[in-house]
Amino acid sequence: MTTTLLPTGRPRIDHLEMRQIVKRFPGVIACDHVDFDVRAGEIHALLGENGAGKSTLMRQLYGLYHPDAGEIFINGEAVTFHSPTDAIEHGIGMIHQHFMLVDELTVTENVALGMRSSRGPFLDLDKVEARIRELSQAYGLQVDPKAPVWTLAVGECQRVEIIKALYRGAALLILDEPTAVLTPQEADDLFATLHQMKRDGHALIFITHKLREVVAISDRISVLRGGRLIDTTPNQGVTRAMLARMMVGRDVLLERTHKPLPRGAVRLALRGVSAANVTGQPALRNVTLEIHASEILGVAGVSGNGQRELAEVVAGLRGMTSGRVEFDGHDVSAWSPGKRTDAGLAYIPEERMHDGIVQEFSVSENLMLQDYDHAPMSNGILLNFGEIAKRGRELVRDFNIRTPSIDTATRSLSGGNIQKLILARELSRDPKVLVAAQPTRGVDIGATEYIHQRLLDQRGHGAATLLISEDLDEILALADRIAVIYEGRIMDIVPREEATAEQLGLLMAGVTEE
Amino acid sequence: MSDEFLTLATLIGIAHSGVRLATPYLYAALGEMFGQRSGVLNLGVEGVMLMGAFTAYYAVYLGGDPWLGVLAALATGALMGLLMAVISVTMQAEQGISGIGLTLFGLGLSSLLLKVLVGAPVSVKGFSVWEIPGLSAIPVIGPIFFDHNVLVYLAYLLAPASIYVLNRTTFGLKIRAVGQNPEAADSLGVRVNAVRYATVILGSSLAGLAGASLSIGLLSIFQENITNGIGFIAVALVYFGSWRPLGVLAGALLFSTINAFQLWMQVLGAPIPSDLAVMLPYILTIVVLAVGVKQIRQPAALTKPYERGE
Numbered sequence: 001m002t003t004t005l006l007p008t009g010r011p012r013i014d015h016l017e018m019r020q021i022v023k024r025f026p027g028v029i030a031c032d033h034v035d036f037d038v039r040a041g042e043i044h045a046l047l048g049e050n051g052a053g054k055s056t057l058m059r060q061l062y063g064l065y066h067p068d069a070g071e072i073f074i075n076g077e078a079v080t081f082h083s084p085t086d087a088i089e090h091g092i093g094m095i096h097q098h099f100m101l102v103d104e105l106t107v108t109e110n111v112a113l114g115m116r117s118s119r120g121p122f123l124d125l126d127k128v129e130a131r132i133r134e135l136s137q138a139y140g141l142q143v144d145p146k147a148p149v150w151t152l153a154v155g156e157c158q159r160v161e162i163i164k165a166l167y168r169g170a171a172l173l174i175l176d177e178p179t180a181v182l183t184p185q186e187a188d189d190l191f192a193t194l195h196q197m198k199r200d201g202h203a204l205i206f207i208t209h210k211l212r213e214v215v216a217i218s219d220r221i222s223v224l225r226g227g228r229l230i231d232t233t234p235n236q237g238v239t240r241a242m243l244a245r246m247m248v249g250r251d252v253l254l255e256r257t258h259k260p261l262p263r264g265a266v267r268l269a270l271r272g273v274s275a276a277n278v279t280g281q282p283a284l285r286n287v288t289l290e291i292h293a294s295e296i297l298g299v300a301g302v303s304g305n306g307q308r309e310l311a312e313v314v315a316g317l318r319g320m321t322s323g324r325v326e327f328d329g330h331d332v333s334a335w336s337p338g339k340r341t342d343a344g345l346a347y348i349p350e351e352r353m354h355d356g357i358v359q360e361f362s363v364s365e366n367l368m369l370q371d372y373d374h375a376p377m378s379n380g381i382l383l384n385f386g387e388i389a390k391r392g393r394e395l396v397r398d399f400n401i402r403t404p405s406i407d408t409a410t411r412s413l414s415g416g417n418i419q420k421l422i423l424a425r426e427l428s429r430d431p432k433v434l435v436a437a438q439p440t441r442g443v444d445i446g447a448t449e450y451i452h453q454r455l456l457d458q459r460g461h462g463a464a465t466l467l468i469s470e471d472l473d474e475i476l477a478l479a480d481r482i483a484v485i486y487e488g489r490i491m492d493i494v495p496r497e498e499a500t501a502e503q504l505g506l507l508m509a510g511v512t513e514e
Numbered sequence: 515m516s517d518e519f520l521t522l523a524t525l526i527g528i529a530h531s532g533v534r535l536a537t538p539y540l541y542a543a544l545g546e547m548f549g550q551r552s553g554v555l556n557l558g559v560e561g562v563m564l565m566g567a568f569t570a571y572y573a574v575y576l577g578g579d580p581w582l583g584v585l586a587a588l589a590t591g592a593l594m595g596l597l598m599a600v601i602s603v604t605m606q607a608e609q610g611i612s613g614i615g616l617t618l619f620g621l622g623l624s625s626l627l628l629k630v631l632v633g634a635p636v637s638v639k640g641f642s643v644w645e646i647p648g649l650s651a652i653p654v655i656g657p658i659f660f661d662h663n664v665l666v667y668l669a670y671l672l673a674p675a676s677i678y679v680l681n682r683t684t685f686g687l688k689i690r691a692v693g694q695n696p697e698a699a700d701s702l703g704v705r706v707n708a709v710r711y712a713t714v715i716l717g718s719s720l721a722g723l724a725g726a727s728l729s730i731g732l733l734s735i736f737q738e739n740i741t742n743g744i745g746f747i748a749v750a751l752v753y754f755g756s757w758r759p760l761g762v763l764a765g766a767l768l769f770s771t772i773n774a775f776q777l778w779m780q781v782l783g784a785p786i787p788s789d790l791a792v793m794l795p796y797i798l799t800i801v802v803l804a805v806g807v808k809q810i811r812q813p814a815a816l817t818k819p820y821e822r823g824e
Contacts, residue, residue: 102695
């Protein structure tokens with residue numbers, strides 16, 4: 001077979017095939033006899049819920065895991081990868097969902113890391129830098145090679161990752177949820193780069209759970225569910241509803257009915273709020289928001305633009321440098337989180353494993369964390385275990401939490417069920433003000449559907465909801481009004497009916513029409 | 515304080531001692547810095563120094579050349595570094611605890627070996643002072659900087675050498691990456707644990723050399739617990755220096771100069787209670803660590819063992 005070279009000077013991978021791949025972890029089969037293949041000049045989307053086995057399958061292709069059974073062929077030849085180094089040497093690159101960059105190093109140093117230097121033990125950063133400039137020119141990947149990575153925005157970090165893979169001669173690129181952290185415009189830029197690479201003869205695997213993108217950019221689509229390959233299909237005549245059914249195994253409600261409700265009085269207000277982040281840098285700048293009863297205000301924005309601080313300020317977990325927070329017109333700025341909770345605040349934190357639950361506690365213990373210190377859960381000194389168990393069983397039932405028992409350690413539950421547990425604890429108190437930060441991140445479609453319905457129910461009960469999400473589709477599905485946050489400032493607030501993804505995307509990138 | 519204490523000769527004397535006394539701190543702290551930059555905190559420096567000091571001393575005591583003593587100290591340090599690496603990198607033990615274990619081990623074993631092999635300590639012929647021709651003749655500067663034994667000079671060369679290794683070599687790049695984001699390094703084929711073994715063994719060898727710089731350099735004798743906390747101060751100096759070689763150098767000099775000052779004040783009979791004077795450098799350390807350390811520069815993976823996977 002003649003090998004064709006890519007413009008990067010590396011041999012092309014005409015065909016890569018994974019045959020009957022099996023990977024077991026204690027208690028689960030993550031990949032159950034999966035067949036998967038990808039060709040040069042193709043974008044092959046790998047679709048599935050969290051835990052469907054997408055990442056596990058790809059980690060085996062990148063040498064991070066070793067298959068228990070099955071084989072991998074490149075251009076018809078069987079290959080075995082013991083480590084990422086082996087995979088890299090065979091022309092495989094992976095862009096991980098969480099960037100694999102060392103923040104303190106420069107772009108060039110990150111690219112050079114782990115590579116042989118032309119000067120032996122001494123670094124040859126000038127050569128590396130020149131090559132980075134060539135690659136960034138060829139594929140429209142704008143980066144400053146000398147910049148330390150911690151100074152880069154998310155979109156730039158992703159470009160560095162792609163350059164890193166190309167620099168290593170990747171002929172096949174695996175992209176794990178590459179758009180999760182991008183604005184719609186940045187995603188478009190990424191797609192342009194991917195199309196360029198595809199034209200040049202790269203093979204591309206695109207892992208995602210976003211149906212819209214799959215339909216938009218892929219040539220073929222494979223769907224995994226519960227570790228099994230459900231189908232591989234060309235992207236012709238495929239609809240989002242069909243894909244969702246394959247992913248979940250049943251029909252899924254993709255668009256939610258969302259009746260406008262007459263909104264009530266202002267329940268939650270932030271007036272001129274400024275606050276600093278962990279490192280003392282300004283994170284919120286003069287934020288003013290009003291949320292009415294029976295209203296969901298969505299806050300859209302790219303990760304790290306002050307969303308976390310916004311949620312924490314309302315919850316009382318972060319001090320403000322100026323401004324105030326009001327519940328029902330009362331200034332609560334000086335109130336502790338506990339006092340705010342007693343006043344009717346519910347908080348669904350972004351980091352559910354760290355801030356939402358005590359991992360080692362049982363399900364029923366986590367469910368009473370807000371109420372442990374008063375009747376009926378306790379008499380103020382001693383806990384009433386009968387009541388705690390009763391409450392636990394009720395909430396597990398009402399909120400459809402899948403757990404072996406109420407005494408199970410909470411950490412062993414799936415992400416979706418942990419989120420339902422937090423929801424159960426917070427919503428069962430029938431809150432007046434609800435802060436929901438990234439409520440469905442990393443949660444499967446089924447649980448997402450359920451959580452969305454619960455948030456809408458709460459809106460029906462008159463709650464004022466601050467919904468913070470990086471998923472624009474989620475905001476567009478639930479919010480009555482949409483505020484866009486950029487570098488700690490509210491760029492604009494638009495009613496949902498008037499909002500378009502494109503307009504929000506520009507605001508998320510800090511672009512105003514003026 | 516009256517000015518009879520602070521004559522030019524006294525000041526030169528203090529500065530000379532400061533430069534000299536910084537030696538063991540420099541070896542130990544720069545070595546420790548390599549380990550920490552790769553993510554491993556070795557609190558066993560003190561124990562390694564004691565063993566290095568003893569083996570160097572014993573080699574010379576048996577009639578060896580001081581350079582043989584240096585080799586013995588380096589080898590002892592490397593061996594103890596290997597032990598530390600097995601415990602904290604491979605077995606992933608809590609680093610603070612395993613290091614304290616290593617310190618107690620070194621303290622006990624070096625005292626035992628002294629009693630069994632030597633008995634009452636006698637002084638040996640260690641490295642003698644080597645005045646650098648020409649340079650040592652420069653007034654003021656000469657006696658301060660160029661009137662020392664060879665281990666002192668080497669200690670100061672170690673700082674620029676460390677900068678070069680960290681910033682200009684592939685090994686240095688790996689060290690920095692592994693200490694900040696081992697997962698990223700792993701994904702690029704860097705063998706995280708191999709890098710950590712290398713830095714811990716290198717750091718520990720230098721700790722052994724730090725011990726030798728005491729027993730066959732500055733003092734020419736070995737006594738039980740001769741290091742008296744130098745190893746722990748060295749760990750503190752790495753924090754003080756924000757994990758940068760020049761910062762460590764500055765910290766070592768500041769610390770040793772204050773130490774030299776209090777020693778000279780005692781020798782000259784200054785009216786300060788000696789206990790208070792002895793405490794001075796340590797109080798300084800605590801104050802500086804409490805106010806001065808920029809945690810932001812701390813290697814993100816410090817004290818965290820690396821394990822691949824979720």
